[in-house]
Amino acid sequence: MKSGELAHMAGVSVRTLRHYHAIGLLPEPKRAENGYREYEAEHLLRLLRIRQLASLGLSLEQIAPMLDELDAERREVEGRDGGDGTSDELGAGAEQLLDELDRQLVEQIAHLEHQRELIRHIRTRQTDPDYPERAASVLEAIDAFERQTSAHGFLLSALTDDDKIAMGIAAHLYSDAELAEIERIFRAIPERGLIDEYLRVSHLIDTLPGNASAEERERAIKAGMAFLDKIADCMDVSNWLRPDKDYERMLENMAMVHYNDAQIAVSDELFLRFTERLAQRNV
Structure with a gap:
């Protein structure tokens, strides 16, 4: 042949x-x-x-x-x-290979069953197939929040195009614990009747002029701290005390691109003080 x-x-x-x-x-x-x-x-x-x-x-x-x-x-x-x-019997090497192959097939079957379950969830819950299923709840919470606020805020309520990109990246890369924290925050604000305060603080920061005085900056920081204190129990301290990840720094830069110097300084100081307060509570 x-x-x-x-x-x-x-x-x-x-x-x-x-x-x-x-x-x-x-x-x-x-x-x-x-x-x-x-x-x-x-x-x-x-x-x-x-x-x-x-x-x-x-x-x-x-x-x-x-x-x-x-x-x-x-x-x-x-x-x-x-x-x-x-x-009638296979040798030890052949048996070992078949055992390993069988184990791999069991894992593959479990993975395929999990994929089928995800597809079922996507269909029944009308979620987007290009986002992880584990992020569906937090995305639903943010969508519900933005429908109630109808305005952009300092916690980024996924209203601007940049915010939607940021939340999409977070949906893919954040851990389950980090996504759960975001969901708790955005559900707590309307449940606790804090939407108006949230919007007031956001407006205070968003309207700060680039040459804002030290008093104006401090007023905005204190207003932000007072608001964050009311949802502090939603925060997972470990998420705040660890070093920022690469994509988190990128997302932060995206969020700050439209801020002036005073707004950036206020935002940085606000979250620095709040992180320190969380750390003290964790002691």
């Missing part, structure tokens, strides 16, 4: 044959006088066995020792009792 004929009968490509030769998985046949490889029936059987093991999920690196062990076992059986070369 020529390589094309062998490949056709085995259901593989000629390029696959060459690869199997290169990695030593399929023995090289003798060449005819014209230089072409001449394959025998044993090569076809070897190729079909490789394809069968690959269909089970074994890698090419696993298939080679599996075939070697199976061949050795068959030779041993033939030499022992003159049988047909088949054995």
Whole structure:
């Protein structure tokens, strides 16, 4: 048989044959006088066995020792009792490979079942498939919050295009604990009747002129602190005391791009003081 004929009968490509030769998985046949490889029936059987093991999920690196062990076992059986070369038991190496393959398949099945469950949730809850399902609750809380406020605020209520990008990134990259904190905050504000105060503080910061006096800045900081104190129990202290992550610094820079110097200074000082207050409560 020529390589094309062998490949056709085995259901593989000629390029696959060459690869199997290169990695030593399929023995090289003798060449005819014209230089072409001449394959025998044993090569076809070897190729079909490789394809069968690959269909089970074994890698090419696993298939080679599996075939070697199976061949050795068959030779041993033939030499022992003159049988047909088949054995009722697999060797330890083959058993170990099959056990590992079975474990991997169990994990894959569990992963596929989880994916199906996520798809079901997406359909029933009308959530967006391009966002993690675990972020659905926090995104719903923010959407509900912005419908009630109808205004942009200093906690970023996902109203501007930049805010929507920021919250989208957070939905993908924040941990479950961080997302849960955001959800608690945005649900607590309307539940505690704090929307008007939130908007007043936001307006106070957003209208600060670039040359705001020290007194004006301090007034805005104190107003922010008074508001944050009313939702401090929603905060997970560990989220505030750890170093900022790369994407958090990027999101902060996005949020501050439209702020003037005074607003940036007030925002930085506000969250610095509040973080210190949280740390003191945690002592």
